[in-house]
Amino acid sequence: MDLGSLINALILGVSIASIWLIAALGLTIIYGTAGVINMAHGELIMLGAYSSYMLQFYLGLPYLLCLPVSFVIVALVGLALERGLIRYLYNRPLDTLLATYGVSLVLMQGVRLIFGSDPKYLAVPEIFQSNVMIGSVSLSVFRIVVLLVTALLVLALWLLFYKTRFGVQVRAVMQDKEMAASFGINSSRIYMLTFALGAGLAGVAGALFGVLAIVLPTMGASYVVQAFLMVVVGGGSLAGSVVASGVTGELQSVFAFFTNDTFARFIIFVLIVAFLRFRPQGLFAQAGARR
Template sequence: MPHIEFASVVNALILGLSIASIWLIAAIGLTIIYGTVGVINMAHGEFLMLGAYTSYVLQSFFGLPFLLCIPASFFVVAAVGLVIERGLIRYLYNRPLDTLLATWGVSLILMQGVRILFGSDPKYVSVPDIFQSNVEIGFVSLSVFRIFVFGFTATVVAGTVYLFYRTRFGMQVRAVMQNKEMAASFGINADRVYMTTFAIGAGLAGMAGCLFGVLAIVLPTMGTAYVVQAFLVVVVGGGTLIGSVAASGLTGELQSIFAMVSNDTFARFLLYVLIVVFLRFRPRGLFAVAKARR
């Protein structure tokens, strides 16, 4: 019996990590958009939903393998984000309430547009047979797909860190974040930085949607629930990349453990209560960094 209980706890922890990994990919997109552009993007959940539908369309109508649907989801949703940023968001910078309302309106448009095109019936994203198997390690059973999610998330995080801390573009992003006017005096085009960052953040949400589409049914409203978790990860993490990594792991594990001893609904309730209490005593999050905004 103790072995069975211990195995259940380990499986719950692994499940929490796999869910947290996908939250993290979505939250990274939110983090870099808010950290660089200063926009609270209420349409981020719909970017995630578009990523899931992109995978569904590419599989159903073009026969594209799942592993190729992931990067395809990034580029398709990044292109959508680029159009939205160029057509709307760039005119609303430094107007937080207007951007909040505008992106909320965009989210409604995207949701209803997908409903018109594909209907409200659930859709599904399939994976190769190998991802549907399990690997037995002692008394612990690991899903091959969840192992893939761990590795993929680690790759995305490493790539994001490299992009923003080891490249010329990353240096430009950090310069614009610190002082837009000073960065412009050195020839850095802040407008281009904002455009590129917004597109990258949208693309990351698209990839997260592709992965979530495997674990759940694909619906026009699916982004609403997942974006709440992504926002919580960003807020608890303090709006920083390392904070998002820590917060996603912590919240994912807590929800999985709470769900194991109760149910998923009550687990979310407990998690939200703990987050509210945490933010009461540490409103700037886990790893908040003081910085000058534009």
């Protein structure tokens, strides 16, 4: 083992971290704000990928435009889901988990009925398909795009939560719903909007994952557990998810360098369980949040 290949592993780790983070972003918002355990998050990611596929196939939209449009489409789906189901379950967190699992079954099978179970592919601009050398590691340009989009979204979310009136309201509802309500904040509306926002973020993640992997009705299932762990390790805050994804992405890459991908994932799972045993509130517990 030499230092050079370890540095390669670290560079790859940044890319892995960005993938994990973007999968977890929407969940962070939803879990962090409303405490909803959204098992349908993976299927929202899948819907994002299929939205992009439809936009490309039927409307011929260029790939980069698919990202924001997928955001809007999946956010609308999230909005409908929140209004129709989730809002009745806010005081029953375990039931949100079960009900959203039902939703994930429905979405998965619904998409399979409409599009069939054969894989679909997303076309990307020529330039994204090439590779670049960073140091001595060859990284596909698309992975750098994922990294950039993730960074952009994190920045946008930070601005939204810490620099706008809406953000203040969200954080107030997060800390104490009743108190916020008595100051005239419509908490039901805040929950609705954050759920839609979280779903929309899953849509963007899906549009990106549709290129990294093939588009299948079952593609979402593989992301949901991982995304949850990032959110829980992070403690439900934006910064927490960023750090959690960063650390686990790097560790995954380094362990995979010494052993292999699957075994590295096993070590990560065990480490996360051990970590949460000693710090159940996660890396950055939100000040004044419930629990």
